[in-house]
Amino acid sequence: MTPRRGSGRYRMTLVIGDVTVSLDGLVTGPDGVEAIHAWALASTDPVDRGVLRRHAAASGAVVMGRRTFDDVERGWTDGMGYGAAEDARPPFFVVTTDPPAAHRLQDSHSFTFVTGGPAAALERARAAAGDRDVFVMGGGALVGSCLRDGLLDELRLHVADEVLGSGTPLFAGVGRHRLTRTAVEVSPVCTHLTYRVTR
Numbered sequence: 001m002t003p004r005r006g007s008g009r010y011r012m013t014l015v016i017g018d019v020t021v022s023l024d025g026l027v028t029g030p031d032g033v034e035a036i037h038a039w040a041l042a043s044t045d046p047v048d049r050g051v052l053r054r055h056a057a058a059s060g061a062v063v064m065g066r067r068t069f070d071d072v073e074r075g076w077t078d079g080m081g082y083g084a085a086e087d088a089r090p091p092f093f094v095v096t097t098d099p100p101a102a103h104r105l106q107d108s109h110s111f112t113f114v115t116g117g118p119a120a121a122l123e124r125a126r127a128a129a130g131d132r133d134v135f136v137m138g139g140g141a142l143v144g145s146c147l148r149d150g151l152l153d154e155l156r157l158h159v160a161d162e163v164l165g166s167g168t169p170l171f172a173g174v175g176r177h178r179l180t181r182t183a184v185e186v187s188p189v190c191t192h193l194t195y196r197v198t199r
Helices: 046-058 066-075 118-129 140-148
Strands: 002-006 009-013 015-021 026-028 059-065 092-095 111-114 133-138 154-160 179-186 190-197
Touching (some): 046 179, 133 140
Parallel strands (some): 015 154
Antiparallel strands (some): 154 190
């Protein structure tokens, strides 16, 4: 964590794993991700909207994996950014071994492709975040590896009311970790859980 000044006192820049997951612990299913992301893409419930607004406002930088970037490039339309329609546009850092020469969002969003792995991407994201937080938005393998390697301060899970049956598990191979639950918010379609990661 990096010290930062805010509201007349020192705070810490948090590295937050922020991911939507099904009831059976999957971050994608047979039909992709839209079913479990309805809380972010379609819900008008004030709980869901409040979570999106707060996360968008707190995002000083966002880290994602290459497959998530590919999904974002295909799926984000005008007026979309981090937080879906909240359209936050902090610097984005993409963990990849194969940076693209060009991409569709290069004129509207700031993407930096980092080939040195998750820790290197997080180092650059912390430097760019200023007095706000760094969010690791996915995919599941990236969030899981950051938890495994002790790189997260918090884990925020948005648990959708879906059992997908098959897909990509969030916690495969991450090992054992002790978490402390610090917040629970419930809407009709999603349970939002915040955990502090104990190192």
